[in-house]
Amino acid sequence: MRNSSKEIDSNRKIKNKKSNKKSNQKSNKKSNQKSNQKSNKKSNQNQNQNQNQKSNQKSNKKSKKKSKSKSNQNENQIQKISFQEIYSKEKSQKIQISKLYQFPPQELNKFLICELLSNYKKMFQNEENCDFIIYAGKNNQKIPCHKSILNSRSKFFYENHHEKSEIEELYLPQFEYDIVKSIISFLYDSEFKFDLNKFEKYFQLSKDFKLTSLTIKIEKEVSEQINKKNVIPIYFKSISIESNYLSNICENFIKENINKIIEEKQIGSINNKELTEIIQLIQSTPKENRINLIWKLAQDWKNKFKQSNKNLINKEKYIDPIQIQEINNEIQDFHLIIDNIKNEGFISNNSRIQNNPILSPTDQLQLINQKNEELNQENKKLKKKNKRQDKIIQQKDQEINQFKQSIQQKENKIQKQKNKIKEIKPQLEIFESEIKVHKTLEDFINQISNLNENSIEETIKYMKQCPNNQKIQENGCFILQKFANKNEDNRNKLRNLKGIKRVIKAMNNFPNNQDIQYQGCSALWVIVKHNNENKIEIRNLKGIEPIIKAMNNFPNNQDIQYKGCGALWNIGVNNENKIEIRNLKGIEPIIKAMNNFPNNQNIQYKGCGALLNIGDNDENEIEIRNLKGIEPIIKSMNNFPNNQDIQYKGCGALWIIGDNNENKIEIRNLKGIKPIIKAMNNFPNNQDIQINGCGALWNIGDNKENKIEIRNLKGIKPIINAMNNFPNNQDIQYYGCGALWNIGVNKENKIEIRNLKGIESIIKAMNNFPNNQDIQEKGKRALEKLQKN
Incomplete structure (x- = not known):
C-alpha cells in the first residue's frame, strides 16, 4: 500500500509539471511575438534578448526537473517490481527474469543481496540439510542450523569448527530459547529484534559468539531508548556486561538530568548496589562542584519526603553511613548529609519527616576541619605508643633469633640423619620389589607349572595384573608361544582372549629389554602361523611396529634378528600387511640383518623368505631394489650352495622381485642368474627348487640381454631336465x-x-595334461615361437 501511494503522488507531480511547462511555453511565444512587432530600437532589442535568455534558462531547468521526475518514476517502478512482482509466486518465471533487465547495476546488486538473504532465511526456517544443532534454554530446545553459515558469520564458530571439525552440537542452557534463536536467525538474514528488558543477555551472547557488528547494533539501539525512567537499570546492566559505550552514555545522561531522575524515582526504592553506583558517580564530578551537587540531591530528597507521609525508608534498602565509608572513604561530604538525614528521623520505621533544616555547605566544611584536627591529635598519641611498643618488639626479636639459632642446629642434625636414611632407602626398595617379584613369580609358576587348557587364561590374567613385572611378561610371552605352536585351536583361543594384545603391550612397555623383545617376536611369529585372522588382528593392534623397533634397537642380537625376520615373513603374507610393513620401513631392517650376519644360515633363510613374501607387491619390489636388497639374496645363495632351504627361498625371492623390468637388469648386473641355474643343477630331485627356478628364469628371461645370459650360462638345460624329471x-x-x-x-x-x-x-606336457588350460596355452605359444625361424 505504501509503494502504491508513493507512485500516485509521483504521477500527480509529473502531470502538474507538464501542465506548467505547456502554459509557460505559450506565454513565452506570445511575449516574443509582441516584442517583435514593436519598435526596432536597439534598447528594445536588448531587452527582448535578455528576456529570451531568461525564458530559455527557465525552460532548461524545467526540462531537467522533468528528466529527474522520470528517473524517480523509474526508480519507484523498479522498487515496485523488486518487492511485488519478482517475489510473487503467481507470475511466471519468464516475466520475473524479463523484469530484472530493467534494473540498473546498483539496484540489481541490492536485489541479489535481498534474494540471497531471503533464501538463507527460508533455508533456516525450513531446516533443510542442517548439519549442526544448538540446544538452548533449560529444556534444551533444538535450533537446527548449518556449519557453513555459522563459520562464515561468526569467528567463534569458525575457530571451534576449525580446531575440532567433528563437533556437531552446542549446548546453551544459560540462555533462553528465543534469545538464541533470534541471534542465529540474524546470522542468516541480518534482521534483528530484541527485548529492551533483556538487552544484556542479547549483548552477552553476541559477545560470546564474537559478533562485533551485532554488539554495536545492540548498544546503539539501547542508547536511543534511554529515558529518565530506565536510565538507572540500563546503567547497572551496562556495567555488568562491561559495555563502556552504554555506561558512558548513561553517566552523561544522569549528570545532565539528575534532578528529573530524582523526581521520577524515590530514594526509598534504590537498593544498596544502585545507591553505591550513584555515590561513585557523584564522586567522579569535580571537587569544586561536588558539594553543591550533593546539597541539591539531599534537598530534593528531603522535600520529596515532606510531600508524602508514606515514603518511609526500609531497613533492607537503606545504606548505613559506615557501609558507605567502607565503599569509599573519600566521600566524607556525603556522610555528613546522610547523618543529618538520620537525625531528622528518616531511619526509624515509624517516624515521619520533620522540618529540621539540613546543614549548609560552609557548616559542613567547619565540621570536617574539626574532625581532622581531632584525628591529628589521636595520631600523635598513637605514634608515642608505637615507639614504646617498638622497643619491646626489638627485645623479643632478639630472643626469637637466639631461639631460631638453637632450632637451626637441631635441624642440621636431623637433616644429616635424613640423608643417611635416603642412601639406605633405595636399597630397601629394591630389596622389597625383588621380594614382591619373587612372590608373584612363584605364584605364576605354580599356576602354570602343569600346562593344561586353563593355563592360557591364567597366563593372560597374570600378564594383565602385573604389566610392570618384566619376568612375568617375558615368561608369559614364552608360554603363549608354546601354546600357539601346538595347534590351530590354541591360536584362535589366544586371539579371542586378547592374548595377542598382551604380547604387543609387553614389547611396547619394555623396548630396552632384549629377553622380552625376543620372546615377543617369537610369540607373534608362531601366533600368525597359518592363521589369516591373527595376521589381521596384529595389524589392527599395531603389532608390526614393535617387531621393527626391536630389530632396529638390537641390530647385533642375532636371536632377535632371526625371530624378527621370521615374524615379518609370516605376517607379510597378507597384502595389507605388506603395505603396512613398507610404510613402517620394515624392509630395511631385514636387509640389514642379512648384511650384518652373512654367515648365519637361519637369518639368511628367514630373510630370503621375508623378502619373498613382502616383495610380492609392485611398490615393495621397487623399495627392495632401492634399498639394495637384491644383492644379499644372491650372496646368501652363493655362500650356502648346499642349503636347500636357502636355495628354495632365494630362487622364489628372485622370481617375485624379478617381475619388475629394472629389477631384471639389476639381477643380471649382480650376476644373480647363475646361482638360480646352479641351484637347479645341484638339487635336480627337489621339486620346490625346480618350481621356483623355472618361475625365476621365466620372469627374469623376459629381457633381451637376459635371454642371451641364460643361454650363455647353460640355463636352458636345467629347465628341460626339470620337465623331464617331473612329468x-x-x-x-x-x-x-x-x-x-x-x-x-x-x-x-x-x-x-x-x-x-x-x-x-x-609336447609331452601338453599330452599329459590335456585339460590344463594354462599348460595348453603356454605350450602352444612356445611351439609357435620355436617353429618360426
Missing part, C-alpha cells in the same frame, strides 16, 4: 613351458632348445 608335476610343466616360451624368442636360443629336445618336453 606329473603340473606346476613344473606350466612354469617350464612359460620359461621356454620367453627364452625361445632368440634364434640361437631356439636352436639350443631344439638341440636339447625341449620341443619334445613341451
